[in-house]
Amino acid sequence: MPAHLYYPDDSDHQGHHRSASHSFKGRIRRASLSLMKGFAQRRDRRSSEPAVDGYLIQPSTSSSTWNRLRSATSFRHSRILSRQPSLDPVYAQLESSYVPDLPIPGNGNAPPIIPSNTGAAAKAAAAMQNEYLALSERQRQDGWSYIEGVHNDGESGIGISLTPSESNVDMVSEMDCSIPRIDFVSHLPPELVVQILSCLDAAQLSAVGRVSRRWNQTVSDQHIWREAFLREKTRTYATGHNAQPGTGCGIPPVRQGSDWRMIYKARHELEQQWTTKKQPQATYLNGHLDSIYCLQFDENKIITGSRDKTIRIWDMHLLQCRLIIGPPEVVNQTQILFDPNGKPLHYASSEDNDRACPSVPVTVSFPIHHKASILCLQYDDEILVTGSSDSSCIVYNVRSGYRPVRRLEHHTAAVLDLAFDRKHIVTCSKDITICVWDRATGALVKQLTGHTGPVNAVQLRDNTIVSCSGDFRVKLWNLDSGKVVREFMGHTKGLACSQFSEDGRYIASAGSDKVIRIWDANTGECIREIQAHESLVRSLHIDSISGRLVSGSYDTDIKVFDMETGEQVADFPRRHASWVLSAKSDYRRIVSTGQDPKILILDFGADVADIQCLESSRKRESVYDAGFI
Template sequence: MAAKQIEKAISHFKELDKEQRKLFLEGLVEECNPQEIYTLQQILQDKCCNRFDIVSALPLELSIKIFKQLDGKDLCNCREVSHRWKNITQDSTIWKTKCLEILMLDQRLEVAKEKESSNEDWEYFYRKLYRKEINWKNGKAQRIKFLKGHKDRVNDAKLKDNTLVTGSADRTVRIWDLETGQCKLTLNGNVFSCVDFLPTEKIVAASTYFRSSFIWNMETGELLNELRGHVSAVRCISLSESFIASCAFDGSVIVWNWKLGEKIVTIPADASLVRIFDTTVLALCGKDIKAFDLLCGDCIFSATFETGLLGWSYIQKYLSTMPSIDELQERILELPNIINRIGHGPISRAHDFDTRRGRLVSADIGAFNLLLFNEETRSTVIEYPCKDLDGHSFHKEKIGTVNIDHYRIIVGYQSGLIAILEFD
């Protein structure tokens, strides 16, 4: 609805009584786009020769619907306008909507269900979520936790919800509960280069530099399968509900049915990294990211990224947040512009992406940078304590691996120490 149409439609507004005005405005606002409501307000003020509060004149349900379009900061400003607006902004459904908008970024809607069963106020809950967002954006870690147990460098770490699995050169895989900070299970074997796990299937997989991959029950520690087939050391593995893909230093990719322990296909991909999705295997082959059919090994498509490892890191993390990968090829081909915005500057090998917020954490010796590229590209040094609880300084230690999840940075050091930076 254009401004002239609004002005014409409202020409007889003064002749209506209070109840008729409410009905009239309700129908008029329904026809407006959100950005046109301000125009409507201004015209009402001009024509009625006073400050006309259109929001207060509307039924409460419609006023709440309008306020839901605002962000948290604007809602707090609105409550200073009048008592009526203050009462509207106290409606719990408004703040619940704001909470869901933040939680949707991380696909953590189950957190809202837990919150709904508690007595916590939705506005207070939103303030906590908003504070996390601001701290994460500004790189200000609020606390740091340490997990001690590994005796040698941490080569890989995978974090899902509150479970962390780490593989180390000390010949162990450890499963940690991040809520308690305790190691729930230690799995022994060989020098582990990479790990992955599936909470739904309750299995954990790890590969060694000695050409083997192991599958355990992550609750009992029972060894379910040992997979052998590579002729060189395994450098990367990836699990799905039925299959596991492993990539060796000779570039070969082998797909197994981990439940049966059967080899499905060997793909001479010249790959350095691999990720499995349903019936598709994604691999980084030089500067090309290729997708292979899981059952026959045929290359489905290939896309070239000049950024190489950086492009791969973004893509596999981006796709992992998608509910479906039916349009895998289209999604990948859309990404170069996003990746190119980061630039071709030096990025540490120890890095990870928060793709939903457009952020990259890159770690060097004891230092972190948070790169924001969804707005004007800028870098922020992450602030965090540089000593553990025993007074040991790890600020100059070499970092082996970095993993990001929901306002947390998991850091595996070459000494075996694991640090968790939290941005609450």
């Protein structure tokens, strides 16, 4: 009989049974240990052992992963099974790829995979597993069930998608539907609803208006659109404050009965016209007999000064010349008004030279007048000031029909540019000096010297003057002390023009080197350099509201740049037959003049519906009531 089946004799049957049973169990245990020892040896010879029939045999050694887990945690299991549940193949797959020191949570209620280092790591792994199990239990109690799909990693829970169980669907549906069904427009007082909706922009208001008929009616409230317009469309680039309604900058006055939704739409479409490649409507005003050196305009009028020694005032809406001011020997000549065929010389024309809006302006000559070319001018609601090649300036009273008030004389050469505010008039000259005058009396306050070449341009902001000269330099002056505060060096040739932003932060300058430079007025740093034109840059204009910079050049081009980025926004080449001498802009138009005796109006709002609603509707100038017309 084989040794493993031999039983010794025993007179006690019960004792014999216990001994046989004990012997049989012992033999089975020894066989099991032998088998496990064999598996352990095979495991030592291989890097990993595959699962057998869905199970993985683990050796019962003191250094096993499970024993370390038992010693490091408070699990109450009293014995370790040598055969794990069917989840063990997952561990087998991870053992070859998991990184030591990083605990991997177990699947479901199974224990985590413990890093092979210290008990601290095992505790951390157990804590992670306990936290994961607690979360799972909370989600189960809340009515959520697991959907394991292709994005589920099967162990850590990452990628597991949660969906409400069937018992909780009704509750979730009710929650989802309750929020959008709260109609605050119906429940809140109308005044509060209007205040809330006033915080939205145009696109949001349009979307809100599609919610329901009630919401659409509420959104049509003029207060909502007025607040949206004033909040969004009055922001400025460099003025130090928001644009004020009714000041001629495309912000109409706030008055009862205005359709602010229409106003908003018109302004938005106008702004888009500036940024698209669509060309604005071009109109030429004809009537001057020689080069037009200077201009200024607003919503109602354009005032120009020319080499023909006259100042002409044009109606912006009718595109007609209304008044000519000049010396007697000029304005009394009949050929200033009619051509040899008897047709009026003042008319508007398109780029195709089609004549329109003919006019016969009033001509007037005063005892105080210029005897040479009008080189520069500026006006406001009260006065018009002109500078001439005759070395003098004349101050006119706008409200009395542009009658001259006084002449300013001190310069010894042509007055090339001028500027004024409520207190002072500043002029610059070919005699390389700058003069400061008292606006109210015309008295000379002081003369500034420091440039070594003709001072071609000057501007005034509070008590600060900026000037540029043929000596390549831009200078910043303190008006009170008469001293140079700062010089801006960088141009390589003589300068023809400079501009001050309205808030005094930026200065733009340009000239014979064909480059526009933008300076920080506070630091003197050149913050932007724009390779602008192919010839001398004769004119610059900063629109401090929009941040657009308009330039005109001897290359006959007019260009528009973004002050913030320096990028070119628009280009209008060859619109003049010769040099561009002056170019200015507002929210709607660019108006320019040149060596050819024509005024060019580029109107970006010509095709915008209801564009007139953006105008300030200021009263017509007193020239129409002064008896001249």
